[in-house]
Amino acid sequence: MDNITIKIKKGGKFNDIVPEKLKDRIIAAKMNDKLYDLFDTAPENNDAELIDIHSGDGEKILLHSAAHLLANAITDIHKDALPNTSNEGEDTFYYDFKMDPISIEDFPLIEKRMEEIVKSNVKIEKSILNKSEILEIFKNNKYKIDKINTNVNDNDKSSIYRQGNYIEFCKGPHVPSTGYIMAFKLLSISSTNYEGDINKEKMIRIYGTAFPDKKALNAFLIRREEAIKRDHRKIGTEMDLFMFDNERAPGMPFYTPNGAIIRNELINYMKEINKSHGWEEVWTAHVFKDIIWKQSGHYGKYKNDMFLFQLQNGDNYGLKPMNCPGHITIFQRNVYSYRDMPVKYSEPGTVYRYEKSGEMGGLTRPRGFTIDDGHGFVRPDQVLEETVSLLKMVPEIFKTVLGTDEISYDLSIMDKNNPENYLVSYICNNCNAKFEMRAAVDELKCYNCGSSDLRVDFSMWDNATDNLREALKNLNLKYTEYPGEAAFYGPKIDIHIKDALGRSWQLSTIQLDFFMPVNFDLYYIDRDDKRVRPIIIHRAIYGSYERFIAILLEHFNGKLPLWLSPLQTYVIPVSENYNDYAVKINELLNKNNLRSRIDLSGETISKKIKLIRKMRPSYIIVVGEREKNSNTLSVRNRKDKTKEFEIEEFISNIKNEIENHKIDQIF
């Protein structure tokens, strides 16, 4: 929801401009993009946005205050627990404590204490104190002392928040009193290390959530339960789609016949899209001599995460962890004119990465997976056009496959204050040579004359980043910029989609790369007969097929659109007396290239339906005396509605449903 905006005079209290009837839902204020507590005073005459607890900013503040509420309760119950720090996610918060391990069995007691603090509606008050005063308050908590020392300069002041007996070092803002935290719940518990460093001490992390009202909290909890019920591993077992053999090939997914159908349909659809957008399909080997990984830089950086092996004769090989060197190898077979560009290769490319044991998880994080990969070798002046083309492909695909329009775009750009972290151009002030270098790993001196009198040239980054930005703007896409989030080798656009359960997934990526062209000395011949470096665009739309199938299954709860469904029709005769008619129907469906199966077992019709349900057939066709006599079908859809159809009518309808990749069924 949108917040209201009201003018305020310099020095006025934000709380004084909150309309009386909104007092119970306005919890903070915002001016010039900075958040304030309601009891702060306005720094200037300006518009103040009043933050409603139901707004995006409001919910963040609520979660943050709920985290403090948790810490308040924990320290009340466990006197020796030391609060470290909290953080908020989309719907959840966590708080890390140094304390003896507890379990979710302890949650009711903690929640009860939290409830009491809410009931007594304790005021949450800010004080501004000198650093020394703050250090004195937190003298028994070394974690807070660390935080104070890193965040506050010696002679500066900072804020602390007090709610009853509980004090927190925090920059706020917060809800005005604990009574605003109407609906909350603790969710889970896990361990973590101080500052995320595995060498530092273990901490207890408690996750929770909070909402402006009970209704929203319940909706969240139901969604969460539904997500567990829809776990792709469970659906995959029920529908017999894929398996793992943890003894023989840990982390490697095996697709069973049904799963292979889904995977192939997705791949075939992507092939069509690639073709229509000028991405030519190639095929590359899975095993390469290690020299290519040394040249690409993967070996140096990811050696420990690669499958590497040595043959009897001493030759060293590695499984590909990325497809780009393979595509580059193909690109290098030729010399290209500027007129040949862009050269765009695509491939459902299977890669292997030795994920650490604790990092694997079902299909979402396997050790072998297939990317709908593509590498465009483009002239710098083609980045815009190619990015626009890709940004048009993405919504088309997700609309078709998932039926979703909820797509968001992140533009990750470089942090110009730290150019050493990136591969950027330098110009030698001594000999005027121009070259690319990453100062964080290479010694910063001229390759030509050895001089270290160099100046940075951002033009390559600036042009490329401008092109990405312009592509987003041309298509009127809403996007967010993230300075400092670019990879060292180039800026990128990451694309997120929201699934049926409201979860956001990063799927697609459009990544510019200045680095590989340098490593492999790629070039094309320009109009003036000079060699010019192309830029590589790495792109994937689904991301990996494995992860995408997991998301697809959870999004649809396994009830896939017909064109993706492994079992499109399932024919059930009412009794064995109608087997002949059922067999005829099933054969007719198969002849029409439909994936149909028939159940000729002696079970009752109810039992047959019961048993096949977990396979999620798109249509169940029941035939008996009536249908046989009138040459019709009794069809039951995914929503358990039944309808009579003429045979030909049904077949032509569902063939149309398949050809048009429809999400909805014919009735």
Place this chain on the structure above:
RNA sequence: GCCAUCGUAGCUCAGUCGGUAGAGUGGCUGAUUCGUAAUCAGCAGGUCGGGGGUUCAAUUCCCCCCGGUGGCUCCA
């Protein structure tokens, strides 16, 4: 890799305070001939993740491995 937790029949799970295991479901066989979420009966399935130790005896207790799950870290 780290912390926690788990590994018993194809699947879901029970059980053994140490005496080599059970249910439901699925599978097979037979009866039933059935109108949209379980008709009945019988039978066959397990060296209780792997290795070692303690013990007269280990699936159970101890140790080490291998895997799974939830987090942490990581994700080119």
